[in-house]
Amino acid sequence: MNNNSSIHSLPEQPRIFEMFIDGQWTRGSATKSVTRYSPSHNLPVSVYPSGSAEDVDSAVTAARRAFEQGTWARGTGESRSVVLLKTAELIRKHSEELALCETFETGKPIAQSRGEVLAAAGIWEYAAGQARALHGDAFNNLGEDMLGLVTREPVGVVGLITPWNFPFFILAERLPFILASGCTVVVKPSELTSGTTLILAGLLQQAGLPAGVVNVLTGPGSVVGQRICEHADIDMVSFTGSTEVGRLTLAAAGGNMKKIGLELGGKNPQVVFADADLDAAADAIVFGICFNAGQCCVSGSRLLVHRSVEQSLTAKILKLLEQVKIGDPLDESTQVGSITEQRQMERILGYVDQGRREGAELLTGGHRIDSAQGMYVQPAVFAQVTAQMTIAREEIFGPVLTITAFDDFDQAMSIANDTPFGLAASIWSRDLNTSLRAMRQIKAGRVWVNTTIAGGPELPSGGFKQSGIGRETGRYGVEEYTEVKSVHLQLGDRPRWIQA
Numbered sequence: 001m002n003n004n005s006s007i008h009s010l011p012e013q014p015r016i017f018e019m020f021i022d023g024q025w026t027r028g029s030a031t032k033s034v035t036r037y038s039p040s041h042n043l044p045v046s047v048y049p050s051g052s053a054e055d056v057d058s059a060v061t062a063a064r065r066a067f068e069q070g071t072w073a074r075g076t077g078e079s080r081s082v083v084l085l086k087t088a089e090l091i092r093k094h095s096e097e098l099a100l101c102e103t104f105e106t107g108k109p110i111a112q113s114r115g116e117v118l119a120a121a122g123i124w125e126y127a128a129g130q131a132r133a134l135h136g137d138a139f140n141n142l143g144e145d146m147l148g149l150v151t152r153e154p155v156g157v158v159g160l161i162t163p164w165n166f167p168f169f170i171l172a173e174r175l176p177f178i179l180a181s182g183c184t185v186v187v188k189p190s191e192l193t194s195g196t197t198l199i200l201a202g203l204l205q206q207a208g209l210p211a212g213v214v215n216v217l218t219g220p221g222s223v224v225g226q227r228i229c230e231h232a233d234i235d236m237v238s239f240t241g242s243t244e245v246g247r248l249t250l251a252a253a254g255g256n257m258k259k260i261g262l263e264l265g266g267k268n269p270q271v272v273f274a275d276a277d278l279d280a281a282a283d284a285i286v287f288g289i290c291f292n293a294g295q296c297c298v299s300g301s302r303l304l305v306h307r308s309v310e311q312s313l314t315a316k317i318l319k320l321l322e323q324v325k326i327g328d329p330l331d332e333s334t335q336v337g338s339i340t341e342q343r344q345m346e347r348i349l350g351y352v353d354q355g356r357r358e359g360a361e362l363l364t365g366g367h368r369i370d371s372a373q374g375m376y377v378q379p380a381v382f383a384q385v386t387a388q389m390t391i392a393r394e395e396i397f398g399p400v401l402t403i404t405a406f407d408d409f410d411q412a413m414s415i416a417n418d419t420p421f422g423l424a425a426s427i428w429s430r431d432l433n434t435s436l437r438a439m440r441q442i443k444a445g446r447v448w449v450n451t452t453i454a455g456g457p458e459l460p461s462g463g464f465k466q467s468g469i470g471r472e473t474g475r476y477g478v479e480e481y482t483e484v485k486s487v488h489l490q491l492g493d494r495p496r497w498i499q500a
Contacts (some may be wrong), residue, residue, distance in 0.1 A: 023211025
């Protein structure tokens with residue numbers, strides 16, 4: 001437990017926020033407010049209006065007007081790029097304010113929050129380039145009397161629902177690409193972590209974004225989120241969160257057959273072959289399970305290791321875990337902060353108990369750390385885990401690692417794919433043939449070879465199977481929010497069907 005004194009001070013009063021609708025700060029129809037307490041310090045840090053379906057309707061009306069009558073969708077990619085670049089500049093300028101707000105609301109270490117904010121600025125810069133690069137296609141092979149064109153047009157009004165684990169970074173993996181395509185947006189951040197999204201709304205306004213193009217609502221998902229998913233005048237919904245809520249999103253969107261983008265749960269394998277660099281693998285495995293206190297959809301929570309190196313790798317992992325600094329997220333040296341909410345901590349500890357009952361061997365951790373404030377969980381490592389155990393099949397969303405041994409390549413691939421999820425995977429081998437074979441056979445939207453949770457906005461992210469629908473970031477992330485139109489241009493006279 002890291003108890004070093006913090007160089008950052010806690011707020012004396014919570015920050016009071018309003019919703020952002022049609023370019024104006026407003027409480028909308030809200031008669032109640034929600035106070036967010038820092039999960040690390042049990043101190044009120046933010047107060048939000050509790051929005052309603054009526055506020056969703058107002059925001060959608062503004063977004064529809066901005067899309068149909070405004071200049072955003074009909075303007076040039078260059079004009080959109082200018083606003084996105086200015087937003088990135090403002091994010092960098094306000095990075096410390098954003099990072100502190102993120103840490104206060106999520107409980108993640110300040111160094112991590114700062115890194116995510118600056119990385120998010122880089123994503124906005126990348127998306128600015130994609131605004132200018134978005135293009136269609138031409139078919140000049142239809143004969144001398146016909147020219148074919150394929151155009152990409154913005155899908156329209158997008159409802160964007162983001163989660164509490166990476167509120168600013170996941171927003172950056174979606175919002176600038178949606179804007180680059182020319183769409184307008186109604187954003188609903190998690191009611192636990194809305195602060196940085198609302199701060200960003202103000203920065204977008206400073207950057208010159210027209211009124212109504214981005215609207216931010218706060219309130220419960222069961223009210224605000226549900227209305228966004230059901231709304232007949234929203235053309236597409238992008239949701240990031242659990243697979244269970246993803247299913248509800250799909251059902252709610254069926255009314256007007258919206259386009260859907262979903263990034264959902266994962267039970268991601270770290271596959272370590274006998275010839276792997278075990279020191280490198282151990283460090284990455286510890287990072288992968290501890291990063292964001294394990295509250296990460298691409299967390300490498302399932303270690304599949306060749307039986308011949310299982311004991312050696314396990315020993316290295318346990319030794320490294322002893323060095324991980326857990327504690328006050330305002331301390332610059334902290335590596336793992338607080339669990340974000342009480343319910344999630346209870347869920348994690350419940351899975352630890354479940355693993356014990358099912359016969360897995362708890363090698364270390366799996367308990368709440370005693371502290372005057374905060375919800376800190378000692379990372380847990382389970383050995384002797386079979387593929388049928390609950391802790392090997394269900395997403396825990398916490399710092400819990402399961403270890404399962406395999407005997408050969410085919411068995412490793414079978415265990416890796418024996419899951420309803422397919423979000424991410426990591427492969428560890430010095431042999432190129434083994435790595436490529438595994439990369440091809442593992443069913444996951446993102447695969448890392450000899451690394452984990454790495455990369456930038458150039459490549460797309462998304463899931464196979466029940467881990468999601470669609471792709472974010474990269475050029476795919478802009479195209480996701482467009483409709484494709486085919487155009488046939490007749491050159492000269494069309495041949496007559498009825499002859500004179």
